[in-house]
Amino acid sequence: MATIYEVAKLAGVSPATVSRVFNGMGVSEDKTAAVRDAARQLGFTPNRTARTLRRQASEVIALVIPDIENPYFTEMARGVEDVASEAGYSVVLCNTDSRVDKEATYLQIAISEHMAGVILAAASDHSDLDELLARGRPVVAVDRGTGYDIDGVVMANRQAGQAATENLVQAGYTRIACLTGPEHVETAYERAQGWRGVMARHFPELDLDPLLRYSTFRVDGGREVMEELLGSAEPPDAIVAANNLLGVGAIQVLTEHGMTPPKMGVAVIGSLPFTTLTPSAVTVVRLPARHMGVTAAKMLLGRIGGDTQPARTVVLRNEVQPARI
Amino acid sequence: MATIYEVAKLAGVSPATVSRVFNGMGVSEDKTAAVRDAARQLGFTPNRTARTLRRQASEVIALVIPDIENPYFTEMARGVEDVASEAGYSVVLCNTDSRVDKEATYLQIAISEHMAGVILAAASDHSDLDELLARGRPVVAVDRGTGYDIDGVVMANRQAGQAATENLVQAGYTRIACLTGPEHVETAYERAQGWRGVMARHFPELDLDPLLRYSTFRVDGGREVMEELLGSAEPPDAIVAANNLLGVGAIQVLTEHGMTPPKMGVAVIGSLPFTTLTPSAVTVVRLPARHMGVTAAKMLLGRIGGDTQPARTVVLRNEVQPARI
DNA sequence: ACTCTAGAAGAAATCGATTTCAAGCTCAAG
DNA sequence: CTTGAGCTTGAAATCGATTTCTTCTAGAGT
Incomplete structure (x- = not known):
């Protein structure tokens, strides 16, 4: 309720002086004290x-x-939030449901609310950032690229696919399938490529196509594809799930068929925070989601602070947590 | 970039007219057309x-x-978001980590950003809403009460505790423990009371105290307490977990000890969206989190729209999904 | 003693949309 | 023919903080 004018009147100074007190400009000690006092009294x-x-910029950043x-994304959000709130910024979380139109709406809001910057896990590879960038608002891409020359933080996706597959090969499995997300999603494709590379090297004679399944990055997608694989002529003896939710769906189906690991080898890319399996029954390629959020937020704050060096992309290494049976 | 003044100039009208066009006031057809045209050209x-x-109110609601x-909370957030964005509002998600100081900061931001209203799952039962309410900003409590006479949406917590327990009793278990959250959290206490009532009625001679464990509402809390119970002199033959994450932790420990249900009966209050157990091995009391979000958002929008009827509290019924072995 | 500079502080412009107020205009009723 | 009710429209005030522009004062330098 209290405005700068009321504080000014109570302190016997001009509004400009009040503003200066709160923005660290040169104000004499006695006036500063008077202003602070008045502000406290009025709960300003x-x-x-x-x-x-007035400033044409707010202390809010959008996380889309x-x-x-x-x-995976909420863990990342935590990382962003921690860094941002430390720096006095608040975070608006925007959920796009992977829909380009919802994403466009939120990006428009980011502009018209003068948000300081955007951290974006793009819904597609042709998101339109023209307007945002034209206005000089910094944008950092996370998890996936955007087609623009901007800062980014991504996982080592291909390497994750390789590590997961390699781990199952070392454990003695020979017919390893890959369950991944939509083909046009960069992370889905890259992880599958990692799997393909390792398989081709170890089992050059094997026909990989029946073992590679594109689906959605959701639990029901994992269930569906896993059922298909189990019902196929030559079922796999192990699987690589390219994301956490796919992995959950697949493991659910395996459990229902009494095929829990290690009967069927399972490696999942991404953590399973709420799994009820004993954690060590499955190979997990841990993706440092929180760290991704922290890194992205720091980069964004740097840009907001005026950093103008050329765009960088940070690739985060993953950590393999092998199944111990 | 384009402002209302530039649109006005291009359309050959006053800024006031432009504003009226975008706010549905009486403007002649030809001027309306001219304004819309100019706006489109400038990408206004x-x-x-x-x-x-100017309006002293924004189209943003805070979800704390x-x-x-x-x-559980992200599912609720989805419900809120769907209703809000349908009505042209955007949602700012604020994570308090159950810390009263972070909560206070976010509530302060809600005020100084003129947010239209707040949906609050309170970090404690003495959150300070005085200022917010004094400014006439509507607040809807979700999941937990606040000590203020405001609208609220809660689960039927006691009934959920009863239903979970009753279900295990019917399945033949006789020594049923209860794992719940911090005693001072309303939902934790109420669910435990539901359990206590049913146990007291069926097993009046049983000493319930060793079977009731307060902990945190997190996975590690569930693990810890479950370990304790298994190591105790007289372990239970079944458990009621008062929230989803507690349940996950408990089931993890049970799995590690080879005590998966139905060896040990398990009922969980709250859904386990990403569990890798086959869904039917555990009794789940489904909490309609999404519905809670939807209801709260509707109530809040009603208040924002000027609804002044006395405060109501909506209690949502739960649905028991029994274990089928 | 006089000019010059630096710092402090107030007055007023500014950010961009909304809204009040007043003016101008048309059409109908008396 | 006049009064007035009901429109549309523009001019200007407004929301509250920031910032530019000015003025003023005190202290340094010559």
Whole structure:
């Protein structure tokens, strides 16, 4: 309720002086004290809307993600939030459901609310960032690329696919299938490529096509594809699930068929925070989601602070946590 | 970039007229057309900050929750988001980590950003809403009460505890423990009370105290308490987990000890969206989290729209999904 | 003693949309 | 023919903080 004018009147100074006190400009000690005192008495908090209007920039950053119900993204959100709130920024979480139109709406809001920057896990590879970038708002891509020359943080996806597959090969499995997301999604494709490379090297005579299944990055996608594989003429003896939720779906189906690991080898790319399997029954390629969020937030804050070096892409290494039976 | 003044100039009208066109006031057809045309040419989007400053209210609602990594809350967030974005509102997700100080910061931001309203899953039962309510900002409590006379949506917690317990009793278990959250958290206490009532009725001679364990509402809390129970002099033959994450932790420990259900009866209050157990091995009391979000958002939008009827509390019924072995 | 500079502080412009107020205009009723 | 009710429209005030522009004062330098 209290405005800068009321504080000014109570402190016997001009509004400009009050503003200067709160923004660390040169104000004499006695006036500073008077202002702070008056502000305390009135319970004054600067009106952020007015400040944003005048400054043409707010202390809010948008975090735009495709699926708020995926723990991978919420873990990342935590990382972003921790860094941002430490720096006095608040985070608006925007859920796009992987829909380009919802994403466009949120990006438009980011502009018209003068948000300081955007961290974007793009819904598709042709998201339109023209307007945002034209206005000089920094954008950092996470998890997936955008087709623009901007900062980014991604996982080592191909290497993750390789590591998962290699681990199953070492454990003695020979017919390893790959369950991955939509072919046009970069992470899905890259992880599958990692799998393909390792398989081709170890089993050059094997026909890989029946073992590679594209689906959705969701639990039901994993269930569906796993059922298909189990019902096929030559079922696999192990699987690589290219994301956490796919992995959950697949393991559910395996459990229902009494095929729990190690009967069927299972490697999952991405953590399974709420799995009820004993953690060590499955090989997990841990993706440092929180770290990704932290890194992206730091990069974004750097850009907001005026950093103008050329765009960088940070690739985060994964950590393999092998199944111990 | 384009402002209302530039649109006005291009269309040959006053800024006031442009504003009226975008707010559905009486403007003649030809001027309306001219304005829309000019706006399209310039790619004009109204500046939300300026609008908020003038209107003293924005189209943003804050959703304040204690744990963004809990699927229960993200499912609820989805419900809120769907209703809100349908009505042209956007949702800011604020994660408090159950910390009263972080919560207070976010509530302060809600005020100084002129947010239209707040949906709050309180971090404690003495959250301070005085200022928010004094400013006439509507607040809807979800999941837990607040100590204020405001709208609320809660689960039938006691009944959930009863239903879970009753189900295990019917299945023939006789020594049923209860794992719940911090005693001072309303939902934890109420669910435990539901369990206690049913146990007292069926097994009046049983000493319930060793079977009731307060912990945190997190996976590690569930693990810890489950280990304790298994190591105790007289371990239970079944457990009621008062929330989803507690349940996950408990089931993890049971799996490691080869005590998977139905060897040990397990009933969980709250869904296990990403569990890798076959869904039917555990009794689940489904909490309609999405529905809670939808209901709360509707109530809040009603209040924002000027609804002044006395505060209501909606209690949502749960649905028991029994274990089929 | 006089000019010059640096710092402090107030007055007023500014950010962009909304809204009040007043003006101008048309058409109908008396 | 006049009064007035009901429109549309523009001019200008407004929301609250920031920032530029000015003015003023005190202290340094010559």
